[in-house]
Amino acid sequence: MMKRLIIILALVAIALGFFPLAMRISGDSGLTALATHYVEAGAEELGAANLVTSVVVSYRGLDTLGEVMVLFTATTGVTALLVSGKSRSHKKEQESEHDSVGRREGSELLATGAAFLFPILILFGIYIFLNGHLTPGGGFQGGVVLASAFLLLLFSDCRLELNHALLKRAEAISGAAYVAVGLLGLWLAGGFLDPRFLPAGEFGQLFSAGAIPIIYILIGIKVGSELTGIVDAMRRCS
Amino acid sequence: MTQIVLAIGFLLVCMGFWGLMTRREVFRMIIGFSLLDTGVHVIMVGIGYVRAGTAPIFDEALAVAGAVGKVVDPVPSALVLTAIVIGLAVTALMLSFAIRLHASRGSLAVDDMKELKW
Amino acid sequence: MSQLMLVLFGLVMLVGAVAALYLKDTVSAILAAGSVSLVASLVYLLLGAPDVAMTEAAIGSALTTVVFLFSWSRIQHRSQSSKSPLAEKTDTNPEEQEDHQL
Numbered sequence: 206m207m208k209r210l211i212i213i214l215a216l217v218a219i220a221l222g223f224f225p226l227a228m229r230i231s232g233d234s235g236l237t238a239l240a241t242h243y244v245e246a247g248a249e250e251l252g253a254a255n256l257v258t259s260v261v262v263s264y265r266g267l268d269t270l271g272e273v274m275v276l277f278t279a280t281t282g283v284t285a286l287l288v289s290g291k292s293r294s295h296k297k298e299q300e301s302e303h304d305s306v307g308r309r310e311g312s313e314l315l316a317t318g319a320a321f322l323f324p325i326l327i328l329f330g331i332y333i334f335l336n337g338h339l340t341p342g343g344g345f346q347g348g349v350v351l352a353s354a355f356l357l358l359l360f361s362d363c364r365l366e367l368n369h370a371l372l373k374r375a376e377a378i379s380g381a382a383y384v385a386v387g388l389l390g391l392w393l394a395g396g397f398l399d400p401r402f403l404p405a406g407e408f409g410q411l412f413s414a415g416a417i418p419i420i421y422i423l424i425g426i427k428v429g430s431e432l433t434g435i436v437d438a439m440r441r442c443s
Numbered sequence: 444m445t446q447i448v449l450a451i452g453f454l455l456v457c458m459g460f461w462g463l464m465t466r467r468e469v470f471r472m473i474i475g476f477s478l479l480d481t482g483v484h485v486i487m488v489g490i491g492y493v494r495a496g497t498a499p500i501f502d503e504a505l506a507v508a509g510a511v512g513k514v515v516d517p518v519p520s521a522l523v524l525t526a527i528v529i530g531l532a533v534t535a536l537m538l539s540f541a542i543r544l545h546a547s548r549g550s551l552a553v554d555d556m557k558e559l560k561w
Numbered sequence: 562m563s564q565l566m567l568v569l570f571g572l573v574m575l576v577g578a579v580a581a582l583y584l585k586d587t588v589s590a591i592l593a594a595g596s597v598s599l600v601a602s603l604v605y606l607l608l609g610a611p612d613v614a615m616t617e618a619a620i621g622s623a624l625t626t627v628v629f630l631f632s633w634s635r636i637q638h639r640s641q642s643s644k645s646p647l648a649e650k651t652d653t654n655p656e657e658q659e660d661h662q663l
Contacts (some may be wrong), residue, residue: 243590255612257610258612341611341612341615342612342615343612344615345620346615346616346619349616349619349620349624350619352624353619353623354623356627370660395602407569432568434646435628436624436627436628436631439628439631439635439636440631440639441631441632441634
């Protein structure tokens, strides 16, 4: 009973800390000064129609780089904890012994549907991160759709062996290329991760907004391969 | 409208925190952590809302000039975008730790894990 | 009108959160947590943030639920296989021991 009381007191303390913030924030106060600058100047400076994209990739590009690093560390941790070289082949023998103990085969509907939907989902994911600077979307959403395509394949055939070398290489090359594009911005344009070293182009076209599409393509490939790696490490048949 | 969203987010934070503190299995604690994460994101997006504002994407419906009064703040959206992906990565890492905990001692009840208690 | 929708969504999220923490069956709790994320993505859409809504719907309610279900299935299968009669054959296998070392 004492513990519950202390937890309730802690929640009341958090509420007391949160209350002044809630009273100060209201929808009528308009945009902050920083947001006003982004809205007024962002479209001409960077040429991207989607303002959230230009904030994520360029104005707060270092946060995105940090996020990519955190995702990489988490994927490495999951893979290190759950997959070891010997246990993979031993797991295959163990599962073939337990085949008679309640393993359900994937149905034919699932197998056919997955084989049909897989290229469409990959195309959809690539479309999302290619058009990230024009419509809502971007690298993270496209990467997650790519990982969902692989997840669908894993559901239909549980014993599927993904090409781990290809996944690792895709993740490593896209991560290194992202930092290389940032360094190119340092060398050719205003600063690290400045996407203006490519021409801004015409507003609203696919090849516009400098290097923002390139950065989002790299982020999309990296997030997609990392999430596929996480799902593959955690998957469990039967 | 902003007050409603802030209240919803704060109640989710309270519930996630409560679940994290009072549940006695590791799995429920991880679910509580995920709820706490969602609540914080709702609060952050709610702070950026401008009344009768629309999404900050310039197309035929929204011109660049004079858009200041009509768009929602883009900075909290950008922060929450990053935070959602990080939340998934951290949840996956916590779950793999839970799997290894269960593999090495056979149960997920927190009361059995007494090595760090004094 | 949108305020009414927001209050409704908020109620659904709170009920889902209570269910996620207090249901006995773990699979149902995981699905309730996924439904909280799904309704949260609707709330983001009402607040004028479509990018965040897409990300939350794809990650919070699809990938997080799948990752939870995979890990729960691993935990269940391991606790079941230690009770099945086939367990004696595999428990004496020396390669099995390296699984217990962290």
